[in-house]
Amino acid sequence: MAKMWAGVTDGNTAQIADDFNSSIRFDSRMYKQDITGSMAHAAMLGAQGIITEAEAAQLIDGLQGILDDLDSGALEVDMTCEDIHMFVEQVLTGRLGDVGKKLHTARSRNDQVALDLRLYLSEENRTIAGYVRDLIAAVTDKAEQYKDTIMPGYTHLQRAQPITFGHHLMAYAMMLLRDLDRLADCDRRTRVSPIGCCALAGTTYATDRRFEARQLGMDEIMRNSLDGVSDRDFCLELMGALSILMMHLSRFSEEIILWSSWEFKFVQLSDAYTTGSSIMPQKKNPDMAELVRGKTGRVYGDLMALLTTLKGLPLAYNKDMQEDKEAVFDAVDTVKMCLQVFTGMIETLTAIPENMKAAAQKGFINATDLADWLVKNGLPFRSAYKIAGQLVARCMAENTVLEDLPLAVYQEYSDLFTEDVYAAIDLTACVEKRISEGGTSLASVESQIAYVKEKLSV
Numbered sequence: 001m002a003k004m005w006a007g008v009t010d011g012n013t014a015q016i017a018d019d020f021n022s023s024i025r026f027d028s029r030m031y032k033q034d035i036t037g038s039m040a041h042a043a044m045l046g047a048q049g050i051i052t053e054a055e056a057a058q059l060i061d062g063l064q065g066i067l068d069d070l071d072s073g074a075l076e077v078d079m080t081c082e083d084i085h086m087f088v089e090q091v092l093t094g095r096l097g098d099v100g101k102k103l104h105t106a107r108s109r110n111d112q113v114a115l116d117l118r119l120y121l122s123e124e125n126r127t128i129a130g131y132v133r134d135l136i137a138a139v140t141d142k143a144e145q146y147k148d149t150i151m152p153g154y155t156h157l158q159r160a161q162p163i164t165f166g167h168h169l170m171a172y173a174m175m176l177l178r179d180l181d182r183l184a185d186c187d188r189r190t191r192v193s194p195i196g197c198c199a200l201a202g203t204t205y206a207t208d209r210r211f212e213a214r215q216l217g218m219d220e221i222m223r224n225s226l227d228g229v230s231d232r233d234f235c236l237e238l239m240g241a242l243s244i245l246m247m248h249l250s251r252f253s254e255e256i257i258l259w260s261s262w263e264f265k266f267v268q269l270s271d272a273y274t275t276g277s278s279i280m281p282q283k284k285n286p287d288m289a290e291l292v293r294g295k296t297g298r299v300y301g302d303l304m305a306l307l308t309t310l311k312g313l314p315l316a317y318n319k320d321m322q323e324d325k326e327a328v329f330d331a332v333d334t335v336k337m338c339l340q341v342f343t344g345m346i347e348t349l350t351a352i353p354e355n356m357k358a359a360a361q362k363g364f365i366n367a368t369d370l371a372d373w374l375v376k377n378g379l380p381f382r383s384a385y386k387i388a389g390q391l392v393a394r395c396m397a398e399n400t401v402l403e404d405l406p407l408a409v410y411q412e413y414s415d416l417f418t419e420d421v422y423a424a425i426d427l428t429a430c431v432e433k434r435i436s437e438g439g440t441s442l443a444s445v446e447s448q449i450a451y452v453k454e455k456l457s458v
């Protein structure tokens with residue numbers, strides 16, 4: 001098919017080359033950003049006298065018409081076009097005639113595509129940030145609900161010390177807050193305008209790049225034209241932030257999968273977010289959590305793909321860079337879906353406090369508190385640690401727990417022991433005594449919740 005860019009070549013490319021070269025299948029989703037960018041460009045050309053104000057107005061009008069028609073479905077994207085940029089220009093020229101051909105003055109597809117992608121990803125970034133906020137709110141609500149529900153806290157997946165389910169959940173709220181911060185930081189560098197860098201070297205026309213940037217709600221412009229058209233850091237940063245976010249969701253998923261197993265049975269997922277087995281009638285599978293965990297690999301893969309694509313590229317634009325879009329769009333689509341499903345799953349999850357408490361009672365998770373009690377009663381920590389260890393061993397040998405061991409047995413190991421020790425190793429007391437900032441006591445969890453809510457309100 002003959003191309004708009006036919007000139008030194010006759011533009012009659014082979015069909016298979018067209019198919020291979022074309023990006024319209026995946027870049028047509030940027031039509032709104034492409035048209036908005038072109039409107040700002042036309043306005044600038046008019047304001048600078050590069051075209052007449054009347055021509056600029058005609059172009060803007062024509063572009064608005066295309067946008068409306070695409071939005072309403074009256075106009076369909078022609079998938080035989082090379083990309084969305086060519087499509088819009090082709091329709092514009094078809095509708096306006098020669099004036100349409102003036103739009104591409106002092107511009108190249110290289111700065112155009114960089115601009116479109118920045119505008120598009122900034123919007124997606126903000127949508128994702130909204131979903132992350134929803135998830136943080138859901139996690140924080142659950143934490144509030146279970147702020148005094150005792151469960152075992154683990155290290156090495158071995159029962160370690162008693163904590164509350166609320167405390168455990170708030171750990172994820174804190175991770176997600178950092179994700180929000182990373183997204184906002186990435187957005188700051190995404191909203192920098194490359195338009196006016198043109199093909200690579202800038203232009204001989206008296207353009208006003210800052211005027212265009214302002215029209216598009218961007219405060220900054222790319223300061224070097226080669227960098228302006230070659231930079232895809234904003235895609236990598238977004239995928240980096242999304243990879244970390246997915247890693248958090250994946251760890252959370254892993255715990256939910258474990259907790260909903262019969263071995264733990266700490267939580268119950270709602271039927272709306274579980275599936276049955278086609279053969280085993282008793283099964284209630286945590287598919288949503290498993291898929292989120294599974295899709296994490298795919299988001300990492302998207303990041304790796306683009307890092308690898310970019311690593312050997314000379315300046316400035318190279319066609320390799322067209323590969324940026326499928327990777328970053330896949331990451332964005334995947335994360336958006338995962339976040340929404342995850343939030344629904346958390347909102348409808350219920351804890352089973354009896355099982356959490358029972359598990360907390362079995363693992364000697366108050367042994368640290370036993371040692372601490374001895375320290376407070378005059379023993380150096382290492383000696384106290386040793387006695388506590390011997391008492392745990394005694395319990396194991398006698399198949400009992402520290403709470404049920406008679407005082408006389410305690411006193412075989414140290415004459416410091418009094419009846420008071422039982423209050424100190426009571427699980428609720430163990431939790432309540434952990435008053436250090438960020439600890440698991442009720443007051444601390446409540447202040448974590450307040451902190452997160454305050455962060456969400458700004």
Ligand code: ARG
Pocket residue numbers: 023027082083109110113317319321322
């Ligand atoms: N479809 C291209 C892309 O996605 C647009 C830029 C084309 N530029 C060019 N010089 N061929 O990267």
